[in-house]
Amino acid sequence: MKPIDENAKLDPEQRPFRILIIAGSQRRQYNCPGVDSKARALMLQMAEKLPPDWEIDYEDLGNVYARERIQPCNACVSTSMALCVWPCNCYARDDKKEPDLMWNLDLYARFDMADAWAIIGPVNWYAPSSNLKLMFDRLVCMNGGNPDEETIDHKNPEKAIALEHTEEWTAMSVNHLEGRTAAFFCYGDDGGDEMDESGRPKILQHAGYFNPEEEPFENDREAYASLIWQCRYGGVEVPDHLWKYALIGKGSKYSDVQAEDMIRENSFMRHFDQWTKDFASFVQEKGKVRPGKYRAYGYKAPGHFWANIQDGIRYFKMMAGKAPEGSSPEIQEDLGINKDATWQTKKGEGEKLRDD
16 A cells, blocks of 8 residues: 555554665666666566555665766764764755755665565676665664754764763664664676676776676675674664575667566566565564664754754864864864865865865
8 A cells, every 4th residue: 555654653563564675776868878677677566566555655866867866975984973963963954055865865865664675676886876876874873863953053073972982872862763674685787798708898808807707796786795793783684694695687689678677587586586475474473663762853953043044153163273172073083184274165176186
């Protein structure tokens, strides 16, 4: 059945199971690929095959022309874990300067509302798609992120650093989506028809640069290992039998392996259907998940007008080489290791080099 968000208020025993399916390919017919992805077709097929009395939510991350993108993680954690806010406050819903698909699709709340997630996507250059990587990078806040941005005046690095060393922080920092299940189905083509009999690209002129014996994975599902271990790190269960890779299109031209070709590949589709059945069985047996203390569902960001002014003042002072006293930027400036005091913050380093 369709998702009913109001049910997220109910006790787990009083609501249906809820699933979130993500199609992680960049491809959409409404951008330059001109064709929808295999991940989208699999997402829709899976939605039809799960139990009819479950709430099935799904989203396609494909790039639509002129639609916002998932903004990158700014790596606040590397300054202080307490600076990384749950749900992410580096960006905001309907922001005009930095429009963000994560917020505008309400993905934090949708992950929170679901008992289990099913992630479907291609292997691109020995790795997940860039959109899936962006999404999971932005989910770093589920792993112990700060649930109360007012403790750090929205985004004050010095206050976050101080908070991280207190007992208060120890009590606040929890895994916000712990207990849920995530399943991953990734697929690839081993280079399609580009490879020669030795396992090297046919057009490669420097054969010694590419040794197929040294390719990184024996099992290509390992291309998604970073996502799986991020989930497990944060208490999201990824059962080994629900982390799968399937090969499709090896030896074929890319243009001959579209979604309409995929659904006629009986072996591939059996593989996917079995994964879907195993997913449903596991989720059913495990049961519904009780949400955490700090929810993304129903979250409304507090106002931070004054904090923004304070942040702007800090920003302006650093441009002038006057970072907050005792702060990391001041120490780095004194040591001459960052060279980042500038009135032209948006100017690229290469442009600066060429202007000197």
